[in-house]
Amino acid sequence: MAKGRNALHRDLLARMEQCPDFDSLNDEVILPFVTALEKVCADRGYLLNIYGTASNLAVTDEISAPALYEMIEEYLDSSDAPPQDEGA
Incomplete structure (x- = not known):
């Protein structure tokens, strides 16, 4: 493999x-x-939550997916999130 x-x-x-x-x-x-x-x-x-070096990938059911998306968006928009590269 x-x-x-x-x-x-x-x-x-x-x-x-x-x-x-x-x-x-x-x-x-x-x-x-x-x-x-x-x-x-x-x-x-x-149901997966794959933690990578610089990313996460979560595969959930249809009910959980929107909630996880919102949590991630809120985190990225917060001051707690590390600075993002402008080109990303």
Whole structure:
């Protein structure tokens, strides 16, 4: 599986590099990946909270998703959040 993981990593990077802006990155790479992840998780009954070095990814049910989104938005808008890069 490690070989496949590296292949997926390379494929995703190549696809991301072809996107000239955030909107195309979101539409062409991020949303299709997240949609596939959501489907697999829903089919298997998984609820996930993946903590990364610089990000979190939560896959929940439809009821919890909006509440988590609002909590994150409130945090990012608060003075407690670390400063954001203007280009992000």
